[in-house]
Amino acid sequence: MNQIRRRVLRHIGGAAAWAAMLPHASHAAQDGFPSGPLRFVVPLNPGSGGDGSTRFIAERMGKLLGQPAIVENRPGGDFIIGVQALLSAPPDGHTLMLLSATSMVINPIIHKDLPYDPLRDISPLATTANGTAALVTGTGSRFRTVADVMNAARKDPRSVSMGYYAQLYRVGGLMMEDMGKVRFSHVPYKGFTQESTDLIGGALDVAFVDAGAALPSIRSGRLRALGVASKRRHPDLPEVPTLDERGFPDLDLLIWVGYGVSAKVPQARAEVLQRALLQVVSQPDFRAYTSQNGSLEVLALPGKEVERRIAAETIRYRRLLENAAHAA
Incomplete structure (x- = not known):
C-alpha cells in the first residue's frame, strides 16, 4: 500500500506541475471560450465506473470554467458510437469524450474498417486514473x-x-x-x-x-x-490472487481512462480544457474519489505522454493478439 500511495502522490504532483506550465485559462481563451455548456460523451451506460468519474470531473471542470457541464451516455458499438458523437460535433472545444484503451488502442487492432484513426482524429487532453x-x-x-x-x-x-x-x-x-x-x-x-x-x-x-x-x-x-489481471494484487481485494499467480503471465489488463477532444479543436482551446482537467485531477477530493471507487491510482498524464502510451500499448496488444488463437 505504501508503494501505491507514493505513486498516487507522484502523479498528483505531476498533474499540478503540468497545469502550472500551461497558459492560464484567461490567456488561452481570449475568444471567450468556453461560451456555452461543456458536453462530455461517455461511451458507456450510466452507472459504470467511467460514467461516475466523468460526472465527478465534469461538475468540477464546469465550475472552474464557468459553464454548466452535461454528461451524455452513448454506449454500444465497441465505443465507436461515442467516438462518432465526438467527431460529428462542432470542433469548437465544447465537446469532450471519455477515452480508454478500448477506443484508442484495441479498436484499431481488431476492426479493419474502423471509421476513425485515434491519433489523427482525437487529441488526448490527459489521463485521469488507472485501474x-x-x-x-x-x-x-x-x-x-x-x-x-x-x-x-x-x-x-x-x-x-x-x-x-x-x-x-x-x-x-x-x-x-x-x-x-x-x-x-x-x-x-x-x-x-x-x-x-x-x-x-x-x-x-x-x-x-x-x-x-x-x-x-x-x-x-x-x-x-x-x-x-495485474502484476500485483488489488489493494481492496488482497485475498484475490493475480492471474499471473494462477498461471497466466502477462495477462495484465490496465484500465486507464482519460479525456480528449476532436483533433480539429484549436490548440488554445484544448489547452484551456487540459489545464482545467489537470487542476481537477490534482485535488485531494479526486484522489479520495478514486480510492473509494477502486482505482489503483491517480494517473495524470498530459496529452503528449498519453499519445506515447497509446503507441506503446498498441505494439503490446497487437503482439499479444497475434499470438492468441482467436475463436472461430
Whole structure:
C-alpha cells in the first residue's frame, strides 16, 4: 500500500506541475471560450465506473470554467458510437469524450474498417486514473477458482460463457483461451450493469470487468472475484490472487481512462480544457474519489505522454493478439 500511495502522490504532483506550465485559462481563451455548456460523451451506460468519474470531473471542470457541464451516455458499438458523437460535433472545444484503451488502442487492432484513426482524429487532453480488470462470477456459480473455469472449458469447449462490454475485456478472454488452450463462448454486453445482473443471476458464467466497478457487488457478496489481471494484487481485494499467480503471465489488463477532444479543436482551446482537467485531477477530493471507487491510482498524464502510451500499448496488444488463437 505504501508503494501505491507514493505513486498516487507522484502523479498528483505531476498533474499540478503540468497545469502550472500551461497558459492560464484567461490567456488561452481570449475568444471567450468556453461560451456555452461543456458536453462530455461517455461511451458507456450510466452507472459504470467511467460514467461516475466523468460526472465527478465534469461538475468540477464546469465550475472552474464557468459553464454548466452535461454528461451524455452513448454506449454500444465497441465505443465507436461515442467516438462518432465526438467527431460529428462542432470542433469548437465544447465537446469532450471519455477515452480508454478500448477506443484508442484495441479498436484499431481488431476492426479493419474502423471509421476513425485515434491519433489523427482525437487529441488526448490527459489521463485521469488507472485501474485493473478482475475475472468475476456470481456467488451462486459452480466456479470458485480460475482452475474450475479452465477445467470446465477444457472438458466441454464453449460451454463456459465469457462476457465482455468493452473490447479490452474480450482481449482478456482471448488471452486466457490461448494460454489455457480452451475455448469460451463470448457474449457481448453494452455495459457493466446488465452484465453484472446476468452474472449474479447465473445467466452468464464469468467475465472480465473493471475491478473498481465490481467492488460494491463483491463486497456485498453478489459477485465473486476469481483473479485480478495485474502484476500485483488489488489493494481492496488482497485475498484475490493475480492471474499471473494462477498461471497466466502477462495477462495484465490496465484500465486507464482519460479525456480528449476532436483533433480539429484549436490548440488554445484544448489547452484551456487540459489545464482545467489537470487542476481537477490534482485535488485531494479526486484522489479520495478514486480510492473509494477502486482505482489503483491517480494517473495524470498530459496529452503528449498519453499519445506515447497509446503507441506503446498498441505494439503490446497487437503482439499479444497475434499470438492468441482467436475463436472461430
